[in-house]
Amino acid sequence: MTSTRQEVARDYAYLLIGSLFVASAFSLFLAPNQLASGGVSGLSIVLNDLFGISPGLFQLVANVVLLAIGWMILGMGFGVKSLVGSIFLPVVILVYERFDVPAATMNPMLAAIFGGAGVGIGLGLIFRGRASTGGMDLIAQILHRFTKLPLHLCIALLDGTIVISAATIFSLEIGLYALVALFITIKMIDVVQLGITNDKLAYIISDQREALVKEIFETLDRGATEIEAAGAFTRTRKPMLMVVVRQGEITTLKEIVKHIDPSAFLVVSEAHEVLGLGFTDDKRYRNVP
Numbered sequence: 016m017t018s019t020r021q022e023v024a025r026d027y028a029y030l031l032i033g034s035l036f037v038a039s040a041f042s043l044f045l046a047p048n049q050l051a052s053g054g055v056s057g058l059s060i061v062l063n064d065l066f067g068i069s070p071g072l073f074q075l076v077a078n079v080v081l082l083a084i085g086w087m088i089l090g091m092g093f094g095v096k097s098l099v100g101s102i103f104l105p106v107v108i109l110v111y112e113r114f115d116v117p118a119a120t121m122n123p124m125l126a127a128i129f130g131g132a133g134v135g136i137g138l139g140l141i142f143r144g145r146a147s148t149g150g151m152d153l154i155a156q157i158l159h160r161f162t163k164l165p166l167h168l169c170i171a172l173l174d175g176t177i178v179i180s181a182a183t184i185f186s187l188e189i190g191l192y193a194l195v196a197l198f199i200t201i202k203m204i205d206v207v208q209l210g211i212t213n214d215k216l217a218y219i220i221s222d223q224r225e226a227l228v229k230e231i232f233e234t235l236d237r238g239a240t241e242i243e244a245a246g247a248f249t250r251t252r253k254p255m256l257m258v259v260v261r262q263g264e265i266t267t268l269k270e271i272v273k274h275i276d277p278s279a280f281l282v283v284s285e286a287h288e289v290l291g292l293g294f295t296d297d298k299r300y301r302n303v304p
Contacts, residue, residue, distance in 0.1 A: 029144030030100050033137040037148070038107035040133025045196060046070055047118030048126040049189055051181035052134075052196035053174030055081075055150035061180050071108035078105060078149040085153040088160070096146035104148045123192045131196035135203025142208060209287040213262035216286040219272055220244065220255045221279035227256060230271050235264050259286055 041056050049064065051057035055077050059070035078101035120126055141148060155169040162169070174197060182190020221227055228239050237260055244255040260268055265283060272279050 026096060026144040026146060027099070029140045030096055030146045031103060033140030033142075033144065034100055034104040034148065035107060036137030036140065037134050038104050038111065038137075040130045040137065041070075042108055042111035042116060043119040044126040044130030044133065048121060048123045048130075048192070049181065049185050050123065050127055050130060050193045050196050051177055051185075052127075052131065052193040052200065053151065053177050056134075057174070057177040057181065057193070058151075061177065061184055064184060069109070069112060071105045071112050074108060074150075075102065075105035078102070081153045082149045085149070085156070088157055096144065097149060100141060100146050101149035123189065124195070127192040127196040128199060131199030132203050134196075135200040136207055138200065139204045139207025142204065205287075214286040214289045215260055215262060215265045216284050217258045217260065217265070217268055218255055218282040219258065219279055220253055221272070221276040222253070223276040223279070224254050224256060226275050227272065227279075230275060231258060231268070234271060235260060235267060237264070259289055 037056075044050070045052065045056070046060055046063075049060055051060040055074050056070070059068070059073040059077075062068045062073055063070050082098060082101050118126075119129070151170070151173050155173055158164065158169040158173070164172075178190055178193045178197065181193050219227060224241070231237055231239055237258060240257040242255045242257055243252065245252045258268065269281065269283075272281050
């Protein structure tokens with residue numbers, strides 16, 4: 016799939032803005048409070064305490080070296096964007112170091128919350144730009160390649176090792192705060208990539224399909240998708256309706272189902288991101304029977 020100039024420009028904007036978020040959260044919150052919450056950045060905090068190595072300089076060298084190793088061993092075409100991210104992020108950290116910017120807070124809990132959130136927002140933007148900043152992700156992929164362990168487990172093992180190192184070198188309390196920061200980072204990545212929404216996804220299995228569809232159209236002005244389903248035990252085939260509604264409409268939907276078919280099977284779950292007609296685009300129908 017060929018990207019247009021606008022898409023390329025958007026991806027680089029996500030990459031650069033995301034890198035600024037990560038570098039700022041690291042320099043203002045995590046590093047001053049010794050919160051090594053995984054990754055090359057966390058390792059740089061540990062090495063800075065042990066040997067006085069500049070975190071920004073270490074990350075710059077480590078990212079470039081790891082990117083080169085990734086190209087050689089994995090044969091992956093990480094592309095120019097990943098190279099830009101691997102260099103730009105530590106350069107921003109070096110700028111913070113050069114001007115000796117003071118910490119935003121020396122309260123470790125506040126640092127874990129806001130540092131973790133800042134890193135998560137930044138990484139989420141970088142991922143939305145279809146890029147990366149190298150680092151531990153490459154080591155995890157190499158470990159996955161040779162050990163056959165699941166990739167998410169490789170990432171968890173590497174991040175966990177760094178957090179344990181921080182707890183050993185600094186203190187158990189600092190290690191626990193680092194875990195808090197890591198947890199918040201993971202959650203914020205999901206928020207940026209999936210979005211914040213109160214939309215609900217409902218699955219309805221009922222013998223009164225036509226009556227339900229008509230009432231959903233007329234009352235909620237929502238569409239429905241029919242999915243062919245079968246009972247795993249009885250093998251009875253029965254259509255299942257999939258309906259996406261706003262949070263404020265879910266009670267009305269449940270009342271519609273209960274009124275038309277009290278024996279209907281209804282499952283409601285979160286819809287993290289809804290795109291398309293009726294939600295992010297204007298509807299082209301009103302109350303279609």
